[in-house]
Amino acid sequence: MTRQRFFIIDAFAHIFRAFYAVKNIDHNAVFGFTMMLRKLLASEDPEFIAVAFDTSAPTFRKELYPEYKANRDAMPESLVPQIPIIKELIEAFNIPMVEAPGFEADDIIGTLAKRAAEKNVQAVIVSGDKDMLQLVQGDDIVMFDSKKGVEYLGESGIPDFFGCKPDQIIDLLTIWGDSSDNVPGVRGVGEKGAKKLLAEYGNLDEIYKNLDQIKQKRYREGFADARDRIELTRTLVTIRTDLELAFDEDTYRRKEPQNDDLRALYERLNFKTLMEQVPITLRRCETEYELLDNEERLKAWLDEIKEKAFVVFDIETTSLNPVDAQLVGMALALDADKAAYVPLRHEGQDPAWTERAETMLKSMMTDQNVTKCAHNAKYDISVLFNKGWEILGRIEDTMLMSYLINPNDSRHGMDDLAEQHLHYRTIHFEEVAGTGKDQVTFDKVPLDKACQYAAEDADITFQLYDKLYPQLKDLELVSVYNVVERPLIPVLARMENAGVRVNSDYLTDMSARMEDMIQGLEKEIYELAGEEFNLKSTKQLGEILFEKLGLSPVKKTTKTKSYSTDQSVLEALAAKGHEVPAKMLDYRMVTKLKSTYVDALPDMINATTGRVHSSFNQFVAATGRLSSNNPNLQNIPIRTEMGRDIRAAFIPREGWVMVAADYSQIELRLMAHFSKDETLVGAFRQGEDIHRRTAGEIMGVVPDLVTDDMRRAAKSINFGLIYGMGDFRLAQELGIPRKKAREYIETYFEKMPKVLSFRDEVIAKAREAGEVRTYFGRHRQLPELQSRNKNMQNQGERLAVNTLIQGTAAEIIKLAMIHLDEALSQSDLHASMLLQVHDELVLECPSEEAERVGALLQETMENVVHFEVPLVAEVHTGHNWKETK
Template sequence: MKRLVLIDGSSYLFRAFHALPPLTNADGEPTGALFGVVNMLRATLKEQPDCVAFVLDASGPTFRDELYPEYKANRPPMPEDLRAQIDPMIAIVQALGFPLLRVPGVEADDVIGTLALQAAEAGMEVTISTSDKDFAQLVRPGIALVNTMSGSRLDSDEAVIAKFGVRPDQIIDYLAIMGDSVDNVPGVEKWGPKTTAKWLVEHDSLDGICANADAIKGKAGEHFRAAMSRLPLNRQLVTIKTDVALDAGPDTLALRERDADSLRGLYARYGFNQALKELDAVTGEPAAAAAGKSAVSTPAPDSALASPGQYKAVLTSSQLQALLDELQGAGQFAFDTETDSLDPLQANLVGLSFCVHPGEAVYIPLAHDYPGAPPQLEMAATLAALKPVLEDPQRRKLGQHGKYDLHVLGRHGIDVQGYDDDTMLQSFVLNSTASRHDMDSLAKRYLGYDTIKYADVAGKGAKQIPFSHVALDDATRYAAEDADITLRLYRVLSAQLASQPALENVYRSIEMPLVQVLRRIEGNGVRIDMDELRRQSADLSKRMLAAQQKATELAGRSFNLDSLKQLQALLFDELGLPALVKTPKGQPSTNEEALEAIADQHELPRVILEYRGLAKLRSTYTDKLPEMINPDTGRVHTSYHQAGAATGRLSSSDPNLQNIPIRTDDGRRIRQAFVAPPGRKLIACDYSQIELRIMAHLSDDPGLVRAFESGADVHKATAAEVFGKSIDQVSGNERRAAKAINFGLMYGMSAFGLARQLGIGRGEAQDYIALYFSRYPGVRDFMERTRQQAREQGYVETVFGRRLYLEYIHKGTAGQKAGAERAAINAPMQGTAADIIKRAMIDVDGWLAAHRDRALMIMQVHDELVFEADQDFVDVLVAEVVQRMSSAAQLNVPLVVDTGVGDNWDQAH
């Protein structure tokens, strides 16, 4: 059987341009998109198809413009860097021998659609090479879609259904309803992929949905009915034409003989070293003979990135000017700062490093003050010279954990703009669990490169010296290497992200925009009432002393409550309590879980737990927070970590805001010390039961969805459903049981765990779970479906495409596998919740830009955002924030935001 490959050239050119780094050749000509397309063409040639065509859009209007004059009206003009790569691309396509097709009056999609159907009807096996979802309407026996960049393949009804939720013959209606913002085809408002697929599955077609439009309840129905009149036109616009009059049929599209001389010149000119080597291997001619003076100086992305670099110190004005000229001419560069502190809001700058080309980097020392240190450039003048390029949004910057560097430079008067890439976040999005995401670990993992460690140049422990005392030669090697390795890592990681569009979208649309948002939140800080904390510390100390005295009475002797060894001897040897939890070495444990397990057998474990809780609050918060107040701002500034929790949740440190207890009186008292300044209020905006709402969305269980849509107490509604009662008849214990099941299932709670939480027998708990699943079968199906996906793929995904890889889903002990399955259930919900609040933060921060004198976003804690605002601006802020948080995702159930206002954080709850 003959094979025909139809290449959607327009799709791949745009995809490669936006996915790959902004590469240039030695003459500064852009090559990034060209590089992606050439690699795709080389891969196609290796498959040796019988017939092939490279199809591009022709210039001029098409029949769709006549149908709808606004078609593609919103498209911005083509970037000049992309336009410059079209002619070279065409030259390479033709030199490779690919037939090139451009037909006026129609789009490339229509040409491909026509040829695909003609070829399939003639018995040929057709592959459409594209990243455009519209082509899914053509999938049928003999026609498959392959995305060369992501490696995905759609070749059956089942594959299309798995990706879109509908059959190939429903894709046209699916696209008509969804619309296409890129082509300026408006769809049904707030009908996302899941909603569209749901109604098409129920009514089979757009016509079927229209016939039953009055039966669609709520906002979904209102939005659909409002859009019905334009949907027939949408359907015409998204339908790929399959009857275009063509001069040539599919059997005439044989690959022509390549023009090796032209190819060699083109490859050499644009720096495609690997393609050049491949060509020479085929033709038997050396690359150097043809390359001549056109050979590039910038290494191609597929060159080795593990060799040592060449680094220089910038010590004179002329060297600085040469660097500035290079940075001004660069499309992108990596940078790093060296300082005297780990706290970016108090750190003083010691020097900066820059890298434009992998393997070549410089270090600008500014404050090395050891005896005999050579003269260095004056700091103020140097920063003034660097400020324009660092603040120019057109000069793209990248870093490794760059939020720190943005803070440091901001403290020194430079507001960095154009910070577009961060290798720590690239690694985290690619696989949050694969390794640590610090530079040393990433260099070893992705480059096979052992970096110079800080201790190698500054020493460690008591003998460690500040970086300003590090000898300049050592400092240059260490600091310049940081910038160099960052750029090398970027070359590797960006290519990996480009091959996985869903992950790249998480990185581009969520993680990178969030960097500047978190920088502002951290910089804003929060005001602390030190007098209130002193009072709380005194009270906690008294209560700790009372707990110690009580423990001594119960033990019958004095002992050190902070000594694990003494506790082990007292609890398990003297009192004879059972050791229900063991340490990894097999010793009786005295951790919180172990003490909770025996707290019903003796009063002493409960008193020890009380003592520990009080001690932790005092040492972590009431004693510690006053020490963390920044002397320059008078506020406490936490640090948020984007590459911490594997699910994408933000964590924080110094102080850890996420761990302040919310359900205890003492935790709420600590929140009373977080206060608004005079004339202002604190406002807390908190998602209500967001993970449970996400479970309702992911499972699409009608009962659970209905419970949220009703707006009633969801736990009461669940109890009413499970126990077959009206909401008014639900008892407190029944609501408690329903709540425990609702939340417990998300964390993989067993019948044993539920029994212990509710204080009931295991059999009764198992009956509760069975009854729950009988009422909510969609939840059970979702959980099983997710476990199966985890076993098949090794990972699960959030609504937005973030992945959590599960290391132990196929290996390890039975306990590790069970833990991986529990994580598989919880991660899509917890990860989606993390994505949602991050999207909300980005949106809210954008709105706040015009109101920063009236209001600030000052904290993010779990599912809550906290603001500080002028009293007369509170109502405006609440309305805007609630609207933005509620619309941060389109779920099958409403996103509800609870708000509170007060003089302190506790009052705002």
């Protein structure tokens, strides 16, 4: 086993180095010092450690020699306030700091090193100062330059620096003097001379004894001249090793950092990346929660809930999928650390109890006057809706709060939030239910474990509510929470529960036909390529195309720098008449449609309901859009004929029809509203074809003379506008020279100047606030605008504009959904909302209601808000989704 090591760090040497090395940030020396320290701790993992500081008190050297260090400049102004922070930092790292008034850090280091070596601990001096080499002693005391990393400097390395033996260093330094410390040496004797004389005579005393033998007059005179002060110089350059300092193992043993203090410090200093790397000391559950397994205790709780008109709840079930989930139990919380669990269907429970307890819980959950709070309430109420419980009263959701507070974050799960906000490690589901093959459903979990797990979740949800709601208020997000997001929860729950009917036979038939096409294409491509390969491997395809067939590569992939074979590349190659890329385009389309949709959808049909129940996620998109998964029903094909046919597989229930409506050009209309540009506003008010009108403006012709190509170009510009497209991309898209694309964009802004000034204003405001706000008050932080990287900043600018437009459009359709849900429930209609695809709502209803539902749908969508330009929703009815166009 190697010896234990004691790292002694020269504080100011590293502070100055950090100060000059790190640029462009506040607290640069603190940052640089922190990085050095972290690196050292991580890579060297020392057993003992200390940081040595100089003090401002006059040192014995100054007393002996008033000119000592008199030539030093004052500490740079911006460094001065960083020193106490660095001391705080070292304290947070739990590393002892050593000061010795009257002495310098070097003397502390010298003394501690010697003491440690005496106790058979290797002393490692962390410093770049070569003067320190006088302290080096065999393997007992070595030097370590943190800048160079792992390089140790022991006795054997010394000749490389000084060209002399270790015990000659002090005399060598004496002869040289130290100009940076204002210590005079022997005048006229330089590096070469000093080394030569020491090699010849052994040490300084011998040199003086034999002074008259020295041939060079210059040297003789120099030494004679320095004779009176040479001892003083020797004292000044000699590092002391005799301070009253002991090497005490307990004092200098490395300890765990005070991570909470470190975090607080990093937070204060805005060291974000460092902060993320500090492990949080997490609290664990210490509360014993109440098991409510008899009527009296349950009643006592329900009475208190009724009185407070508030409860946090969390249900436990047998499945993450609400359609399949059986209610196993319900946890309740009324205060921090005050939570309980009601077991309902654990194995072996009395069905009579289940019924009595459910009746009591249902009456509470359907009580209009009780506010209910849950984490991801959509799941809980979906399950309860499926049991026929009409959940009433206000519903709060801590997951929703977290999302609104930081929509850029992807982690809003309770376990994550508990760690983040409460420094608390929750019992994870896997810990009570097992993992992988061994995982059991919650009804098999023993009651005591189930109680602690479930009640803790309710408890934590309560504590998160306490923490997050005030933040929601401070950030002025309560309005968007109450008006848009919170009321949407039950709407989405109903939509997911409804699901959509899918014609499985139709897809099976389609799949077989596609398989034939794929086989044919495969064969053709193999023949053209002269060999068989995996057509689905971009790597293999790239090698075939660009190595074997010798086609010239168009571009490389971003990360792996391999040949790109994406659609645009294949199209470019196909346009030159190459057959393999042309066939590959067909192959790609058919296999994509088949594997992603045609084959996947029938597998997603729920066995119980016979329908597909996609999730509509409210917490994913940073702009406020919904997202859909399992399956994603928001990217069902429409653009190609073959793709569009897939939509015919989505059918209404027997005797019903599909009714769908989509907003026409909602994002461009928002652009018109926000910018108030007369041309854009006018065009929408007149009900003109917006792309035709734009083309007319840009190309300078009357709308009637706009060709299809001109309209296509204008359409690209209109969409690009919303995304912040540049001339490069537009040129690529339209196949025109970049210069021409640039002209188009310039003319666009000349003709519609207010669109440009709107853009500039949004960006300026976002830069000022560090975030962008949508019409209904949702925010999105834009750290990109703070970046020193120009590309990042440009991206931040695009995000600002796009988030305002896309986010507001998302809010409008969310409101339409809320209003429609309300209107339908107030009516005698039987329609249900099935899908939302960003600007489109799809419903099903009995055939005879189609007209009324369509009218209600249109009316609702068009009147969510009244803006500068009308919102237009186009309604279509059909026997399947494909027909609703």
